[in-house]
Amino acid sequence: MKIGKIFSVLLCAFFIATACQTAYYAAWEKLGKEKRHLLRDNVEKAQSEQKEATEQFKDALTRMKELYGFHGGELEEVYNKIKADYEESEEQAASVRERINNVQQIAADLFKEWEGEIQQISDPALREKSRRSLQGSRQNYARLEKAMKRAEASMTPVLKRHQDQVLYLKHNLNAQAIGSLKQEVGAIEVDVKKLVQEMEKSIREADLFLKSFEG
Numbered sequence: 001m002k003i004g005k006i007f008s009v010l011l012c013a014f015f016i017a018t019a020c021q022t023a024y025y026a027a028w029e030k031l032g033k034e035k036r037h038l039l040r041d042n043v044e045k046a047q048s049e050q051k052e053a054t055e056q057f058k059d060a061l062t063r064m065k066e067l068y069g070f071h072g073g074e075l076e077e078v079y080n081k082i083k084a085d086y087e088e089s090e091e092q093a094a095s096v097r098e099r100i101n102n103v104q105q106i107a108a109d110l111f112k113e114w115e116g117e118i119q120q121i122s123d124p125a126l127r128e129k130s131r132r133s134l135q136g137s138r139q140n141y142a143r144l145e146k147a148m149k150r151a152e153a154s155m156t157p158v159l160k161r162h163q164d165q166v167l168y169l170k171h172n173l174n175a176q177a178i179g180s181l182k183q184e185v186g187a188i189e190v191d192v193k194k195l196v197q198e199m200e201k202s203i204r205e206a207d208l209f210l211k212s213f214e215g
Contacts, residue, residue, distance in 0.1 A: 039106045111141075147204075158188065162188065
């Protein structure tokens with residue numbers, strides 16, 4: 001009985017989500033935008049948000065290195081700045097994750113719709129041409145999605161290390177703690193460098209996809 005109830009709740013949630021997605025597309029279609037336009041828009045926004053996130057992580061690292069050059073002054077101020085940078089980095093990362101999820105959802109819905117509409121083409125030559133076009137777009141998108149997911153994953157170790165620093169400082173707010181954390185900056189710098197590389201790859205893949213994708 002319990003399993004049946006859980007299944008019913010999940011099924012209900014699925015239909016609600018599906019209905020919301022259908023309404024979302026219907027609303028945009030009234031404004032003249034179809035799924036291919038929405039995919040382009042979201043890929044472009046993903047690019048922009050990845051660039052912003054990259055700059056935020058780089059800036060946070062720079063400020064961290066500056067703050068750990070601490071020589072007297074207000075320790076509470078050091079903690080507050082490190083904490084504020086972490087919170088802003090987390091917000092940027094959340095925006096990137098959400099946008100990537102949007103891109104994945106729209107791409108999946110677009111390709112499903114495209115595949116169904118191919119079956120409605122009566123001319124064999126046009127049907128085959130459309131099928132090849134779909135296959136090419138799927139391959140290009142697969143490369144983009146892989147790059148985006150790698151970029152998304154690269155944020156996690158940086159955020160974890162940053163969070164560790166914030167929590168450690170919160171409970172050990174003294175000059176000795178600042179000195180201990182200086183040693184961790186090198187590891188964070190390595191992670192940020194990898195993050196920047198993955199973000200740049202993802203941004204380049206987005207450029208290639210947008211150039212190849214007619215929308």
